[in-house]
Every structure is written in C-alpha cells, then in structure tokens.
Amino acid sequence: MCEVLIELIDTNSLVKLKGDRMDAYFLEIQKLMQIVKEQEYAQIKEAARLIVQRLQRGGIVQLFGCGHSQLLAQDAFYRAGGLVPVRPIIIEPLTLHAGAMASSKNEKDPTIIEQYKDHFDFHENDVCIVISTSGRNQAPIDVAFLAKKAGVLVMSLQSLAYGEQPTRHQSGQRLEDVVELAIDTHIPIGDGLLHHSEIQYAPSSTVIGSFILNALFSEIIENMAISNEILPVFKSNNVDSDLSHNEAMIANYQHRINFK
Numbered sequence: 001m002c003e004v005l006i007e008l009i010d011t012n013s014l015v016k017l018k019g020d021r022m023d024a025y026f027l028e029i030q031k032l033m034q035i036v037k038e039q040e041y042a043q044i045k046e047a048a049r050l051i052v053q054r055l056q057r058g059g060i061v062q063l064f065g066c067g068h069s070q071l072l073a074q075d076a077f078y079r080a081g082g083l084v085p086v087r088p089i090i091i092e093p094l095t096l097h098a099g100a101m102a103s104s105k106n107e108k109d110p111t112i113i114e115q116y117k118d119h120f121d122f123h124e125n126d127v128c129i130v131i132s133t134s135g136r137n138q139a140p141i142d143v144a145f146l147a148k149k150a151g152v153l154v155m156s157l158q159s160l161a162y163g164e165q166p167t168r169h170q171s172g173q174r175l176e177d178v179v180e181l182a183i184d185t186h187i188p189i190g191d192g193l194l195h196h197s198e199i200q201y202a203p204s205s206t207v208i209g210s211f212i213l214n215a216l217f218s219e220i221i222e223n224m225a226i227s228n229e230i231l232p233v234f235k236s237n238n239v240d241s242d243l244s245h246n247e248a249m250i251a252n253y254q255h256r257i258n259f260k
Contacts, residue, residue, distance in 0.1 A: 021194065025202045028193040032208055035186050043183050044212065047155055048219035050181070051127050054153060055224070055232075059125030060085040060256050062152075064143045066094040066107040069131040072157075072209045076217065078259060080236035083217045084249045087257045091116045094139060106139070108168055113142035122150035123256070129155045129213075133187055133205045134162045135175035141167070144178040154179045157209055159187035183212060 051061060063073035063086065073088035091113075092098050093106045106112050120143075122128065128147035132140035135158040147154045156179040167174045176182040185208045192200035221231055232252070235245055250259050 024194055029204060029207055032186055032204060033211055036208065036212060039186070040183055043181065044216050045219060047181055047183060048216055048223055050153060051220050052223045054125040054127050055085055057125040059123065059127060060087055060253065062087045062089055062122070062126055062128045063131065064089040064128065064140065065131035066139050067096055067103045068206060069133060070095050071206065072131050072213060075210060076213050078234065080234055082234055083220060084232040084234055085253050085257070089119060091119055107137045110138050110170060112139050113146060120146060122147055122152045124151060126152040127155065128152050129157060130175060130179065131157045131209060132175055133159050133185065133191065134165060136162060136165050136167045138169055141169040141173065141175050141178060144175060148178065155181045155183065157183050157185060157212060160184040161187065161189055165189070185209060185212060
C-alpha cells in the first residue's frame with residue numbers, strides 16, 4: 001500500500017512543496033528586515049552618530065558574542081567593504097569550534113569573563129557592542145558590566161522578544177538593563193521562523209544580525225565621509241588594484257587591532 005502511495009505522488013508536487021517552504025523563509029526574513037528598518041531605524045542612526053564621535057577621537061568598535069553570536073563579531077572583522085576599526089573579542093571557550101556544547105555551557109559560567117579579563121583592551125572612546133540574541137546569559141552581561149566599568153560606550157544587538165525570559169545573571173538584570181543603547185533584532189523566541197508540528201526551524205538571528213551590523217557600519221561610513229577625505233574602509237584583496245590603501249589602514253590601527 002505504501003509503495004502505491006509513493007508512486008502516486010507527483011515529483012513536481014514534491015519540488016513545489018519544498019519550494020513553498022523555501023519561499024516562506026524568504027518572505028519571513030524579508031518581513032523581519034522590514035520590521036527592523038521601520039522600528040530600529042532611529043536607533044541605528046543614533047548608534048552610528050555616537051560611534052562616529054568616538055572613532056573620530058581615536059576609539060575603535062569592539063564586538064563580543066558567544067557561540068553563533070561570536071560568528072557575527074568575526075564576520076565584521078577585516079571585511080572587504082567593511083569598517084577598519086573593528087575588533088572582535090575572541091575568548092576560545094566561548095567559540096563553537098572549541099566545542100558547541102561547551103560554548104553553551106561556558107556562556108552561563110559566572111567566572112568565565114573574570115578568567116579571561118586579559119582578553120579585553122578597552123580604551124577611552126571605544127565602543128563595545130555585545131551581541132546576544134537572548135540577552136539573559138552570564139558572559140554577555142558580564143562583558144557589558146566590564147565595558148561600562150572601563151568607561152566605554154556599551155551597546156547591544158539582541159532580541160527584546162526574550163524580555164519575558166528571566167535573566168541567568170546574579171545581578172537580576174538582563175543585557176538591555178545594563179547597556180546604554182539596545183538595538184532590537186526582533187528575532188522570535190527560539191530563533192526559527194518556520195514550524196512543522198512542534199518543531200521550530202529556519203533560524204534568523206545570523207541573517208538579521210549581519211543585516212543590522214552592515215547597515216550600522218554603512219551609516220557610520222556615510223557620516224564619516226562628511227568630514228573625512230580618506231575613509232577607514234577595507235578594499236577587497238581579491239581585486240587587482242593598488243593595496244596601499246589597506247596597508248595604510250592597517251598601519252593606522254595595528255596598535256589596537258591584531259590583523260595578522
């Protein structure tokens with residue numbers, strides 16, 4: 001009986017069904033992007049304005065995240081067409097390649113940031129952007145407190161939908177309670193945009209996080225273009241051209257950022 005049913009299924013129908021779900025993901029991502037554009041536009045503009053002030057006084061942007069959020073911090077670093085003064089804060093036990101389950105466990109460890117305090121190099125006029133979809137775990141909140149104590153401007157990239165989820169930090173505060181400016185990614189609780197029965201799938205936080213960071217950095221670059229003749233933007237190394245611009249950019253910031 002099963003064999004007969006399988007034979008009756010039109011192959012084109014199968015392709016269409018799969019395509020419909022793929023189209024559904026495209027549509028849901030587009031909806032999220034539109035929500036971010038409409039509801040976070042002013043917040044991103046303000047974040048860019050504050051960051052430009054500090055970059056022009058010699059500061060840099062430092063990005064911190066754990067697990068998949070850490071991938072966003074790395075993605076913005078040494079990027080063709082991207083902002084040069086960007087430093088990812090990499091703590092090995094909080095990265096996926098050091099162990100996915102271990103990374104998740106370590107993010108909740110109340111001693112992890114204290115153990116790796118020497119990895120942080122906050123200077124006056126720096127900006128620290130803490131990336132954490134849930135905004136409830138120990139390490140991102142500890143980094144926000146540490147950066148704030150150092151006197152740098154602290155921002156977050158997080159989903160405020162998780163506000164109903166209690167913090168895991170001993171202070172009783174969530175990430176948005178600690179930072180000076182929070183940009184809401186509007187990611188649904190659970191991350192996935194699609195459902196099958198009780199299964200939630202098709203994660204969105206990396207796509208939307210990258211979308212917001214690139215929009216933010218583009219706004220920063222546009223603002224700097226008003227007064228800067230030479231913009232701190234990397235040119236692609238994969239295009240045949242004079243690379244002296246990139247070399248000059250690296251020379252300008254290598255005392256703060258390790259490009260090796």
